Amino acid sequence: MSSAGHKKAxxxxxxxxxxxxxxxxxxxxxxxxxxxxxxxxxxxxxxxGKLLEVKGKAMKKYLKVKDGNQVEKGQVLAEKGGLLRSQLIKAPIAGTFHITDLDQGMVAIEQEKQGEEVKSWFSGKVTEVTNDKIVFEVSGQAIEANAGKGQPVSGNLHVISEVIDVLSMPTDLEDVILAVKEIEADIIAKADVLGAVAFISENWTDEAARLPFVTVSDIKTLKSYHGKNVIVYGDEQQLLIVADSDQK
Structure with a gap:
């Protein structure tokens, strides 16, 4: 893992x-x-199905919407009752709800965007514009990722260098980018429900997870950035530690 400068990236x-x-x-x-x-x-x-902790077709009895329904962001898609609390799964975006693979518990929300605008989530300067990319110079430190997937998101970095499980993981994850040495499907599912926006790990095995992620060689190298605002751009395998002066 290598950096691309401490002041400008x-x-x-x-x-x-x-x-x-x-x-x-x-x-x-x-x-x-x-x-x-x-x-x-x-x-x-x-x-x-994983979010509800049920297998395959059992998911269907907990659904509050039907295949093909229009849903709003935040609308309850499924509810599973329990002895201590009910588990609510809400729509992350507005659009058309689809069951894509009932046996695997997979669903999707499809959103048609007309006249979509993409707004900046950072401060910087445009250095290059071509037909296939825009390059920005930003204040901070760019860290090279080994792999990744997903659109850019920003959040507060929470680094856990030791191995954790679903019982020992933190629960205060709203708008957090969670960096964990080893990450399993149950941790991904729980963090998603708790409001995490992206993941960083040394390994990645759950290709079905919906949140952005990047992988790095050694999570411990991120420890000094714990609590800082970072940007994860999985599709471009980019991780940016935002300079303190640019943090909101």
Whole structure:
């Protein structure tokens, strides 16, 4: 794992053929600056069965919506009662609900976006604009990831260098990027329900997980950044430690 500088780093935003850049080289970027516009569809697929801790078709009896229903962000998709509390699974985005694989417990929400805008989640300066990417210079430290998946998200970094399980993991994970040495499917599912926004790990085995992730060689090298604001961009295998002056 290598860094790309402590003061200035570069962040790349990939473009599709439908994306129209709204910035030019030299533009200064602030949070909520419109970077691109375009039309696209987004499909958010996740394992609802794992979140409910049930197998296969048993998931269906807990559903509060039907295949093909329109759902709103935050709407309850499924509810499972328990002795101490009820477990509610809510829609992460608005769109059309689909059961994609009942045997595996997989569901998806498909969202058609007309005139979609992508806004900046950081401060920086545009250094390059091409047909397939926009490159930004940002304040902070870029760390090279080994692998990754998912769109860019930012959050507060919580580093756990020792091995944990679903019983010993922290529960205060709202808007947190969780960095764990080894991560298993049950930890991923619980962290998702608790509000985590992304994961960093030395290994990744759950390709069905819906949240962004990157893998790094040694979690211990992130320990000094615990509590800092970071950006994870899985599809570009990027991890950015935001400079203190840019943290919101």
């Amino acid at each position: 570069h962040l790349t935003l990939s473009l599709s053929s439908h994306d129209l850049p709204q910035v030019e080289v030299g533009d200064k970027i602030k949070p909520d600056t419109i970077l691109i516009t375009g039309e696209s569809s987004h499909r958010d697929e996740f394992n609802l």
